[in-house]
Amino acid sequence: MSNDTLPRIGFMGIGIMGAPMAGHLRAAGHPLTIANRSRGPRVQALLDAGAQWAETPAALAAASDVVITILGFPQDVEQVWLGADGLLAGARPGTLLVDMTTSSPRLAAQLAQAAATKGCAALDAPVSGGEPGARNAALSIMVGGEAAAFARAEPVFARMGKSIRHMGGPGAGQHTKMANQIAIASAVMGVAEALSYARRAGLDGESVVAALAPGAAGSTQLTVLGPKMLAGDFAPGFMVKHFLKDLGIAVAEAEAMGLALPGLAQSRKLFERIAGELGGDVGTQAIIAAYR
Incomplete structure (x- = not known):
């Protein structure tokens, strides 16, 4: 099911953690677009549940009000966000971008600044709780970024976690x-x-x-x-x-x-x-x- 009153979510990183996290958002009624390096069983399950597919990070951002990434390494985050066909290349002003990868605090601050120059907001929101926490929507989510952006994201975070804390400015979550x-x-x-x-x-x-x-x-x-x-x-x-x-x-x-x-x-x-x-x-x- 979907609910047009809920923000459209873009989700990139359909792995051990990302697949159940994205699944909770879809189950809650958010229109969901996904992107991933490959189209394996986890991706297919979300597509079967009504998610849409984006070929590139830029296309993912263009179709979304809120974009979430949970990737492997800081270099992956940097490429997906800042690459020629990256999220910020396709994001419209006002888009909220959230990185839930465990990554570098310094990179988080850099991404927040890059997002601001595009008229977007960015949060760093790494999680703890592992696969069981992701599966049970019981993650601990530690958030860095501006308070107004956190307020926008908090209802989305509540679909995936039980402990959600705003820790300070950009990089504080990391x-x-x-x-x-x-x-x-x-x-x-x-x-x-x-x-x-x-x-x-x-x-x-x-x-x-x-x-x-x-x-x-x-x-x-x-x-x-x-x-x-x-x-x-x-x-x-x-x-x-x-x-x-x-x-x-x-x-x-x-x-x-x-x-x-x-x-x-x-x-x-x-x-x-x-x-x-x-x-x-x-x-x-x-x-x-x-x-x-």
Whole structure:
């Protein structure tokens, strides 16, 4: 179904996260146009549900009131937004453009400035919650940009997430996501070390997770990734190659601030080792393999 009173949404990046996020918007009645590098099953499912297809980012923007991107790497975002056939080449004045990729705070500020010169508004709005959060419309959304643009976007964000916070001006959403990834990096490393210790001590891993979860050591990393670590299930909810991208941005930002973060540095080394041994497409729980 569709509702002409709702803003037309353009969505680019129909991946593990983007497909369910776009699906929630379509299910809510938003006229939806999508673009993606390929037309696989996730894209086809949205087209079957009534979404329209755009051949280029420029065409996507031209057909939309609000455009959302969730892509892989900062260079992808830069090309899709600023390329010759990019979003800003096709966007009409007044269009709201939202990047939900985890990307560089400095790039977010650059995109906001470029959008303003076209008479458009831009927000950086990275998310946390992984595939389950995207599937259940329960994402945490951290937003940077002007307050008026945030007010326009908030009803759209509410279709995809449960925790929606305006963190400040352009780049503030990305800085908040870096803090999130820094916290996760040490947390998932700690879970891997705890379960490796428990295994070496002869304990039953599942019982250890059950014992620790209600106490001070309890965390999403423990309860969601801990059982996968124990089972040797490295299927990705969030790929190591994408996490390494995030950690690289965090390291660069911390260095620019003159801030030493040794936990971040150590976890990055372990994830680089895992990527070298198992490949970058495994899930972040694969860090436990570094302790075998």
